[in-house]
Amino acid sequence: MKKFATGITVLDSCLGGGIPAGSLVLLIEKPGAGAEIITFQFAVEGVKRGESVLYIVTDETSENLMDHVKVYFPEFTTNEKFTLISFISNITNDARAFLRSSKHDPLGYIRKILATSKYDRIIINNLNNLIRNYDEEEVISLFEELSRKVKNDESVAIVILVEGAVDSRIENTLKSIADGIFELDIQERENEIQRRLKVIKLRRCMVPKNVFRYDITEKGIRMESLMRVI
Template sequence: MKLMKTGILPFDTQLGGGIPSGSVVLILEEPGAGADVFSYHFAVEGALHGENVFYLATDDAYEEIKEYVNLYFDLDEAVWENITLFSLTSAYNRESEKDAKDYLKKTMYDPIGGLKTILSHEEFERVIINNLTYFLANYPIEDVISLIEVLSKYAKRNESVFLLLMTKGMFDSRIETTIKHYADGVIELTLREVENEVQRRLKVIKFKGILVPKAILRYELTDKGIKMESVMRVL
């Protein structure tokens, strides 16, 4: 089993080195907690080490995602070559998105079908879906569960990791619980107001294959992305 680093060193240390390959990981966030920035770290970490990364954005346009990533990491084009970036909101997706864009273009009426088609034709070490909320809002829950099962089989077969972002509190609690059940790992990002500041906190709910860290970690969003203390237990 490989351990795939997130690019956030203190968190990787808490996980014992990184996320186990073959995992589907749910990032459940309160709005504003920074799950998108977490996903950028994960994508960039893979791309910097020559891994094949697929990033699917459901809410932001292609150029917006690229601008957001470069805001924190300022990647050169050679690194971007390792990232297949696709947006469901962009009418035009650039040629640098490689072959995956063709599969999804042909099935824009059914993004779940398009995503499954991509995965049946290409191999990625890292896949980020930002945001699973889109699929839950536009498909029956049974279809979303079926998609997660496909992602899980793909992850185990190719020793890859899927990062699924989801906004907390937008759906019935039973739906959240169902998605948590089918994910191999669940990470919660939350906000808390303390006096005159907003604190951001990360908690690991479950993780197959590794010991779940006991610490709740505080972090900040900076111009370099997520800054996290080495170890911080929040009571």
């Protein structure tokens, strides 16, 4: 079975090489847990391997997104394998104002891309902004289309969802559609911030029985230790 490496060595090892082809993975994070950086690492790893990457950002400009990527991956350079699409223009940084004033339909545009293009790796950062600006059924329908797309193309999609920011019914529906669920937690312990990742489910893959402790470093995500779930 083909697998897509995340670029996080410890995680890839525990997943037997990476995320199985045909998977739609939902990254559910507490704010500040670092899901965005995981998607950067996933995208950079894909470009390194010569794979085509589509990165969709819904809540900031492409320029700001690339500035953020460069903090962790300063040597990363875009090429024909990397497509970055932002739904926020330089004219306005307000998502609602942009969606109201523009004739451009972001949700419809994503659907068009899914119907007409093929990518090895697809990233949506993040789903919350679409849920706030569209009918929930439209967003769920898009999520289902993305699930079918990655299975047909034997590709992988990763989508960020901020925990607790949408109705629990919507969140549970998205969880049921997703092939994989990774939960990212952040907590303050004494004098340090600790971040942990749990693989809740991942079809076509043995789910690790561990909670992964990770740090955000100048080179992206680094996992050093495994903690047994009791």
